[in-house]
Amino acid sequence: MADCFHCGQPVPAGSPYQVVVAGVLRPLCCAGCQAVAETILEGGLEAFYRRRTAPAPPPPERVQAALLEEADALEDLAVPCADGSLAVELAVPGLHCAACAWLVERRLAAEQGVVEASANLGARRVRVRWDPGRTGLGAVLRALAQVGYAAVPARAAEEERALARESRDLLTRLGVAGIGMMQAGLAALGGYLAPPGGVGAPWEGLLRLAGLAVATPVVGFAAAPFFRNAWRGLRAGRAGMDLPVALAIALAYVASLHATLTGRGETYFDSLAMFTFFLLLGRFLELRLRHRNAREAEGLSSLLPATALRLGPDGCSERVPVARLSPGERVLVPGGAVIPCDGRILCGASEVVEAVLTGEERPAVRRPGDLVRAGTLNGPNPLEVEVAATGGRTRLAQVLDLAARAAAERPPLALLADRLAGRFVVAVLLAAAGVFAAWWLVEPERALWVALSVLVVSCPCALSLATPAALAVATGGLRRRGFLVRRGHVLEALAGVQRLLIDKTGTLTLGRMAIAEVRPAAGVSEERLLAVAAALERGVDHPIARAFEGVAAAAEPVDGRRVLPGRGIEAVLGGEWVACGAASWVEERFGHRFALPDGDGTWLVVASAASPLGAVRLRDRLRPGAAAAVAELSAQGIAVELVSGDRPEAVAALAARLGIRRAAGGLRPEDKLQRLEDCLARGERVLAVGDGINDLPLLARAPVSVAVGAAADLTRLTADAVLLAEDLRGLSRAVAQARATRRVIRQNLSWALLYNGLALPAAALGLVPPWAAALGMSASSLLVVANALRLANPVEREAVRWKVSTC
Amino acid sequence: MESLYLLIPLSLLLVGLALAFWVWAVRSGQYDDLDREGARILEDEEEADRG
Numbered sequence: 132m133a134d135c136f137h138c139g140q141p142v143p144a145g146s147p148y149q150v151v152v153a154g155v156l157r158p159l160c161c162a163g164c165q166a167v168a169e170t171i172l173e174g175g176l177e178a179f180y181r182r183r184t185a186p187a188p189p190p191p192e193r194v195q196a197a198l199l200e201e202a203d204a205l206e207d208l209a210v211p212c213a214d215g216s217l218a219v220e221l222a223v224p225g226l227h228c229a230a231c232a233w234l235v236e237r238r239l240a241a242e243q244g245v246v247e248a249s250a251n252l253g254a255r256r257v258r259v260r261w262d263p264g265r266t267g268l269g270a271v272l273r274a275l276a277q278v279g280y281a282a283v284p285a286r287a288a289e290e291e292r293a294l295a296r297e298s299r300d301l302l303t304r305l306g307v308a309g310i311g312m313m314q315a316g317l318a319a320l321g322g323y324l325a326p327p328g329g330v331g332a333p334w335e336g337l338l339r340l341a342g343l344a345v346a347t348p349v350v351g352f353a354a355a356p357f358f359r360n361a362w363r364g365l366r367a368g369r370a371g372m373d374l375p376v377a378l379a380i381a382l383a384y385v386a387s388l389h390a391t392l393t394g395r396g397e398t399y400f401d402s403l404a405m406f407t408f409f410l411l412l413g414r415f416l417e418l419r420l421r422h423r424n425a426r427e428a429e430g431l432s433s434l435l436p437a438t439a440l441r442l443g444p445d446g447c448s449e450r451v452p453v454a455r456l457s458p459g460e461r462v463l464v465p466g467g468a469v470i471p472c473d474g475r476i477l478c479g480a481s482e483v484v485e486a487v488l489t490g491e492e493r494p495a496v497r498r499p500g501d502l503v504r505a506g507t508l509n510g511p512n513p514l515e516v517e518v519a520a521t522g523g524r525t526r527l528a529q530v531l532d533l534a535a536r537a538a539a540e541r542p543p544l545a546l547l548a549d550r551l552a553g554r555f556v557v558a559v560l561l562a563a564a565g566v567f568a569a570w571w572l573v574e575p576e577r578a579l580w581v582a583l584s585v586l587v588v589s590c591p592c593a594l595s596l597a598t599p600a601a602l603a604v605a606t607g608g609l610r611r612r613g614f615l616v617r618r619g620h621v622l623e624a625l626a627g628v629q630r631l632l633i634d635k636t637g638t639l640t641l642g643r644m645a646i647a648e649v650r651p652a653a654g655v656s657e658e659r660l661l662a663v664a665a666a667l668e669r670g671v672d673h674p675i676a677r678a679f680e681g682v683a684a685a686a687e688p689v690d691g692r693r694v695l696p697g698r699g700i701e702a703v704l705g706g707e708w709v710a711c712g713a714a715s716w717v718e719e720r721f722g723h724r725f726a727l728p729d730g731d732g733t734w735l736v737v738a739s740a741a742s743p744l745g746a747v748r749l750r751d752r753l754r755p756g757a758a759a760a761v762a763e764l765s766a767q768g769i770a771v772e773l774v775s776g777d778r779p780e781a782v783a784a785l786a787a788r789l790g791i792r793r794a795a796g797g798l799r800p801e802d803k804l805q806r807l808e809d810c811l812a813r814g815e816r817v818l819a820v821g822d823g824i825n826d827l828p829l830l831a832r833a834p835v836s837v838a839v840g841a842a843a844d845l846t847r848l849t850a851d852a853v854l855l856a857e858d859l860r861g862l863s864r865a866v867a868q869a870r871a872t873r874r875v876i877r878q879n880l881s882w883a884l885l886y887n888g889l890a891l892p893a894a895a896l897g898l899v900p901p902w903a904a905a906l907g908m909s910a911s912s913l914l915v916v917a918n919a920l921r922l923a924n925p926v927e928r929e930a931v932r933w934k935v936s937t938c
Numbered sequence: 939m940e941s942l943y944l945l946i947p948l949s950l951l952l953v954g955l956a957l958a959f960w961v962w963a964v965r966s967g968q969y970d971d972l973d974r975e976g977a978r979i980l981e982d983e984e985e986a987d988r989g
Contacts, residue, residue, distance in 0.1 A: 182977070229977030252974035299964050306960040314953050334939060341946050345953055419972075 135160035137168045137279070139186025152180055167279035176237055176278070183230035187279055209268060209284075216246050218260040219268065220291070221282040223275070226255045234278055242266065242274045254291065257282065284437065294422050301418055304353040305411045311349035312404040318342040319401040332394065339391040342400035349404045350384045353411060370556040372592055378560070379586040380407060383901070386579050397580060402901040406587060409909035413592070417600075417916070435506055435527070439471040440464075442515065456518050464503075464514045472505050473525045474516040482510030488526060489613035489856040498680075530855070533617050534610050543620050548598040548880070555887070559589045566895045580901060584894040588904035589887045593911045597879030600919035605872040608922065613856030614865045621852045624835035625869035628769055628818040630810055632803070632829065635775035635782060637822035638839045639789065639859070640751035644678035647732050647750035652743045659685075660745040664737050667692070667700045667711045675735065678749050699735075708740040717743075729780050753789075754839075756858040761789045763863035767870075769818075774803045774829075803829050820862065821850075837862065868922075875922055879915040886911045 133142045136150065136157035148159035150168040159165050167187070171179055179187075209217035226232060232250035235257055239248035244265030250257045259271050268284075275282045318341040321334070357377045364371030383403040390396035440448040442461040453471045456462065461477060464470050470483070482494035485507045494510050497503055503516060505525040522528065563585045570578035606616045616622065636642055651660045662685040668676040669684050671694060687705030694700050699712010701720065710717050714725045714736045723743040727734045732750035736743070761771050773794035775782045782796030795806070807829060810817045819826070819833030830836035831849045838850035839859070854861045890907055893899050899907070963969065 229974045232974050233977075250974070251971040253971045295967075295970055298970070299967075302969055303961055303964045306964065307957060310953060310956055310960065314949075317949075334942060337942055337946055341950060344950050348957065 133158045135164055135186075136180075137164040137187050152177060164279075167277065170277045171234065171279075174238060174241060174278075176234055179230050179234040182233065184228045187225070187231070212260060214246075215262070216260045217263050217268075218247075218258065219284050221257045221259060221271075221275075221284055223250070223255055223257050223280050223282045225280045226250060226252055226257070228252070231280070235275065235280060238274055238278045239271065242270065245271065256291075298418060298422065301411065301415050304356070305408070305415050308349050308353035308404060308408040308411050311345045311353065312401070312408045314345040315342050315349070315401040315404040318345065319398070322398075336391075336394060339387075339398050339400075342398055343388060343391050346384065346387070346400035346404050349407050350380060354380050354407045356414075357407075357410070370553050370560070372552055372556065372590070374556055375559050375563075375586050375590045376406075376410060376592075379403075379583055379590075382579070382586075383583050386583075396576065399580065399583075399901050402905055405902060406905035406908075409905060410592075413596075413909060413912050413916070416913075417596075436469050436471045453521055456521050458518050458520065460518045462516050462518060464509050464516055466509060466511050466513050468509050470503050470505055470507050470509055470514075470516070471521070472516070472518045473520040474503060474518045476501050476503060476514055477517050478515040479512055481512035481514050484508040484510065488530060495857075530610075530615055533615060533853075534606075536617075543623060555589075559586065559891075562589070562891065562895065569895075570897070577897060581894070581897045584897075584899045584901050584904040585891060587901065588890040588894045588899055588907055590908050592908065593879070593883035593886065593915045596912055597883055597915040597919065598876050600916050601872050601875045601879065601922060604919055604922045605868055609865055609868055612861065612864065613854065613858075614861050615853040615855055616851075617853065618851040621835055622869045622872050624816070624851075625818065625866050626873040627816050628835065628866065630770045630772060630815045630817045631764060632772050632774050632807060632810070632817060632819045632833070634821040634826050634829075635773060635777055635785060636751060638820055638826075639754060639757050639773070639785065641754050641857075642674075642822070643752050644674050644733075644749045645752040646678055646682075646747055648748035649745070650727075650747070651745035655744050657745075658683075660737055660747070663704065663709060663739075663744055664711050664735065664747060666704060667702055667709065667737075671700065675733075675749060704739075709738065709744075711735060711737045714746070732781065732784075754857065754859050756860040758789050760859035760861075760863050761791055763860065764866065765790070767863065767866055769866070772806075774798055774806055776800075776803075800826070800828050804832060807832055837865075872922060875918055879918055882918075883911065883915060 134140065135142050136152065137159055140160050142148075142158045142160045146158060146160060148161060148165040150157050150159055150165060150172065152168075152172065159168060171177065209219040212218050223235065226235065229252060232252045235250050236248050239245050239257070239259060242261075244262045245259060246262055247260040248257060257275075261267070261271060272282055318338050321338045325335075354377075357373045357380065360371060360373035361377035364374060380403055383399050383406075386396070387398040387400055387403070390398045435453070437453060438450050439453050439456055440463040441451045441456065442448050442463055448463050456472055462471065462474070466481070476497055476499050478499060480496065480498045483497045483503055484494045485504065487506045487508075488504055497514075502519075503509075503514065504527060505521070506527040520526075523532075563582045566585050567578050567582035570581050602619075602622060605622055609616060633639060646661075649657050649660060651657050661679075661682050665679040665682040666684040666687070666689055668679045669689070670676075673694075685704060690703040692700060692702035695712070695716070697713075698716040699710055701708060701710040701712075703709075708721075710720050712735065714727060714734060717736045717738050718724055721738050721740055721743075723736075723738045725734075725736050725743065725746060727736075727746055732748045734746050734748055736746045738744055764771050770793070771791050773782060773786050773791050775794075775796050776798055777796050779796030782794050786792075786794030795802075798806070803826070807817060807819065811834070817833055817835075819829050819836040820839060821830050821836070822839055827849055830838060835852075836850040837852045837854055839854045839862075852865070854865075886907075890899065890904075894904060969975075
C-alpha cells in the first residue's frame with residue numbers, strides 16, 4: 132500500500148485523490164490532504180516537498196473548523212504595535228521541520244495585510260503581525276489551515292520570554308568562552324612550537340599578554356556563573372560542585388597573570404579558557420533539555436481551546452471565552468473538538484481520546500453521566516456537557532501543576548549524591564592542597580599546576596549530574612504514560628519494593644457493578660428475567676441500577692415504584708406486584724425461598740407476587756489489565772497481597788481469579804494499617820495501592836503509595852503517586868521503569884567514582900597536564916548525561932507519535 | 939618578527955570585534971531557534987531563483 136504523499140499515512144485502496152508534483156503523479160489519502168497539497172502548489176510553494184525532512188502533519192480540518200469560528204473572539208489576545216498593526220504569538224504543534232517553518236512564513240507573507248510572519252521551530256511558534264484595517268486573525272488562521280497547520284494563540288508569553296532570556300545569556304557566555312578558547316590557543320601555540328629555550332623574551336612576553344587579553348573576558352564574563360554559584364554555596368556553608376571549578380579557574384588565572392607580569396613560570400590561559408568552554412557547553416545542553424520539557428508542558432495547556440459554545444436556557448448556542456464559563460452552565464462540544472472544560476455529559480454519547488491525561492491512545496466510550504476532562508479530544512459525536520471546572524481547577528491543570536512541583540522536589544537519592552559530592556569536593560580540595568604541599572617540597576615550580584590538574588580532573592560534576600538527569604527523564608516519561616509522580620522518592624522506592632498491599636473495590640475493580648451470572652427460575656427465560664429487573668431499576672440512581680443500563684427493559688408500564696434502601700425495589704409491572712432486591716427481603720415480602728451459592732459478588736433476586744423469576748449475580752467489574760498487572764508484578768518478584776474491607780468469600784474468589792496468593796477480607800482500615808505495620812516491622816519494603824478515598828490512612832503510612840482511580844480530587848490525595856490511566860499495568864510498567872532508572876543511576880555513579888578514583892592519583896603524580904584534565908572531566912560529565920538520556924528513548928518516540936496523531 | 943608588535947594588537951582588535959558581533963547577534967535573537975537556521979541557506983537560494 133502506498134503512503135500519502137502529503138502526510139505519510141497509508142492511502143486507502145482506490146483513493147481518487149492524487150496530485151502532480153514536479154511532473155510526477157503522487158497518491159494522496161484524503162480530500163483534506165488534496166486541498167492542502169493543491170494550495171501549496173498553486174502558491175508556488177512546491178519547494179516544501181523537496182526540502183522537508185518528515186511528512187507534513189495531516190490536515191486538521193475538523194478541529195480547525197471549530198477554531199475558525201472562534202477567531203473573532205480571540206482577536207483581543209493580539210497586542211497592538213507602534214505602527215498600528217496587531218501582533219500575536221501562535222502555537223503551531225505541527226511545525227516539525229525547517230521546511231514547515233518556511234512554508235508557514237511564505238504562505239503568511241503572501242496573505243494580504245500580513246506585515247510580518249516569523250516561525251520559531253524550536254518553540255513551535257509563529258509570530259504574526261498584521262494590519263487590522265486589511266485583514267484579521269481569522270484570515271491568518273484560515274491561511275495556515277489551507278496549508279495544513281492547526282494554530283492556536285499562545286499564552287504565557289512572559290514565561291517564554293524568560294526562557295529566551297536565560298538561553299541567550301548562557302549562549303553569549305558560551306560564545307565568549309569559545310572565541311576566547313581558540314584565541315588563547317593560538318597565542319599559546321607560539322610558545323608550544325618554539326625550539327627549546329623559548330622564542331625569546333620580548334616575543335614570549337607579547338604572546339603571553341595576548342593570551343591574558345583574551346582570557347580575561349572568559350574568566351570575568353563567561354565564567355561568572357561559576358564564581359557566583361561557588362560564592363553562594365560558601366555563604367550557605369556548603370562546598371558545592373562549582374567551588375573546585377571556580378577555584379581552579381581563579382587560581383589558574385591569577386598564577387598565569389603573575390607569570391605574565393613577572394615573566395617567570397608557566398601560563399595556562401588556553402587550558403582555563405577550554406575548561407570554561409566545556410563546562411558551559413554541558414550547562415547549555417542541560418538547559419536545552421530543561422526548556423524542551425517546560426515547553427512540552429506549556430504545549431499541553433495550549434491545546435485547550437480558548438472559547439467554548441455556551442448553551443443558553445433557550446437552547447441557542449453562543450461562543451464565549453472559556454474563562455467566562457462558570458460551573459453549572461452547559462456547553463456544546465462539537466465532534467472532533469478538544470473539550471474546553473471538566474464536566475459531566477448531559478446528553479450525547481461519543482468516544483473520547485484521553486491520551487493527554489492517561490497516555491491511553493484508544494478512545495474510551497463516554498455516555499451521559501460520565502465525566503469528561505478538559506484537553507481530551509472528543510470523537511465523532513457532539514456532546515452537551517455541564518461545566519464542572521475550568522482553567523486552573525481542571526484535571527489537566529492539576530496534573531501539570533503537580534508534575535511541576537514534583538520536579539522541584541529533590542529526591543533523596545539526588546540529595547545523597549549532592550551530600551556525597553559536597554564531601555567529595557572537600558576531599559578534592561584537601562587532596563589538591565596536599566598534592567601542592569608534596570610537590571612544593573620536590574619540584575616547587577610544578578606544584579601549582581599539578582594541584583590545579585587535581586582540582587579540575589576530579590571535579591565531581593558527573594556525580595552531581597548523573598542522578599537528577601536520570602530521574603527527570605524517567606519521571607517525564609512516566610507522566611506521559613499516565614503515571615503521575617508526586618513526590619521525589621517514588622522512583623527510588625518503587626525500584627526496591629518487595630510487597631504490594633492492594634485494595635479491592637475501586638482499585639483492582641472499577642467500583643462499577645456488572646452482571647456476572649443469570650439464573651432464571653424454571654420456565655422463565657433469561658431475557659424476561661433481565662427485562663423485568665431492568666424495568667424496575669430504570670432511572671434509579673444506584674450502583675446496582677447502573678449495571679442494568681443497556682439491558683432492554685420489559686415493555687409493560689411500571690407503576691407505584693418504591694425504592695427501599697438496602698433491600699430492593701418493588702413496583703406494579705403490567706398489573707402485578709414484582710420485586711427485585713436482596714433474597715431475604717424478597718422472601719419476607721412474597722414468601723419465595725431462594726437457595727443461592729456463596730462467592731464473589733452480590734445476588735439480586737427477582738420475583739413476582741405469584742412466582743420467583745430468578746436471580747442475577749452482580750459483580751464489580753475488573754479494572755482492565757488487572758490480571759496481567761498482577762502476573763507482571765509477581766514476575767518482578769513482588770509479593771502481591773489483597774487487603775479489602777469486603778466480605779472474605781468475595782475477596783478470596785477475586786484473589787483466586789487473579790492468581791493472588793495471599794488475600795484478606797473483612798478488614799477495617801485499622802486492620803489494614805496493622806497488616807502494613809507488621810510487614811514494615813519485618814523490614815519489608817511495602818508499596819500500598821488504593822483508590823485514594825477509602826485507604827487514606829494506609830496510603831499515608833506506607834513508605835510509597837500509589838492512588839488508582841482518577842475520580843478523586845488530585846490535590847487532596849495523600850498518595851505519593853497517582854495512576855491516571857485506567858489500565859493497572861501502568862503499575863508494573865512504573866516498577867520496571869523505576870528499576871531501569873535505578874540501574875542507570877548505579878552505572879552513572881559507579882562510572883563517576885571509578886573515573887575520579889583513577890584520575891585523581893594520576894593527576895596527583897603529575898601525569899595529567901591541565902588541558903587533559905579539562906577534557907577528561909567534561910567527557911565524563913557528558914557520558915553520564917548521555918547514559919541518562921537512554922531512559923527517554925522509547926518514551927520519547929511514543930510522545931512524538933502521539934503528537935503526530937493529534938495535530 | 940617586529941611585525942608582531944602590530945599584528946598581535948590587530949588580532950586582539952579583531953577578536954574584540956568578533957565578540958561584539960557575537961553579543962549583538964545573540965541579543966538580537968538570531969540564535970533563539972537553533973533547530974531551523976541550518977536549513978535557512980536553502981531558502982535564500984530558492985528566493986534568488988524566483989526573483
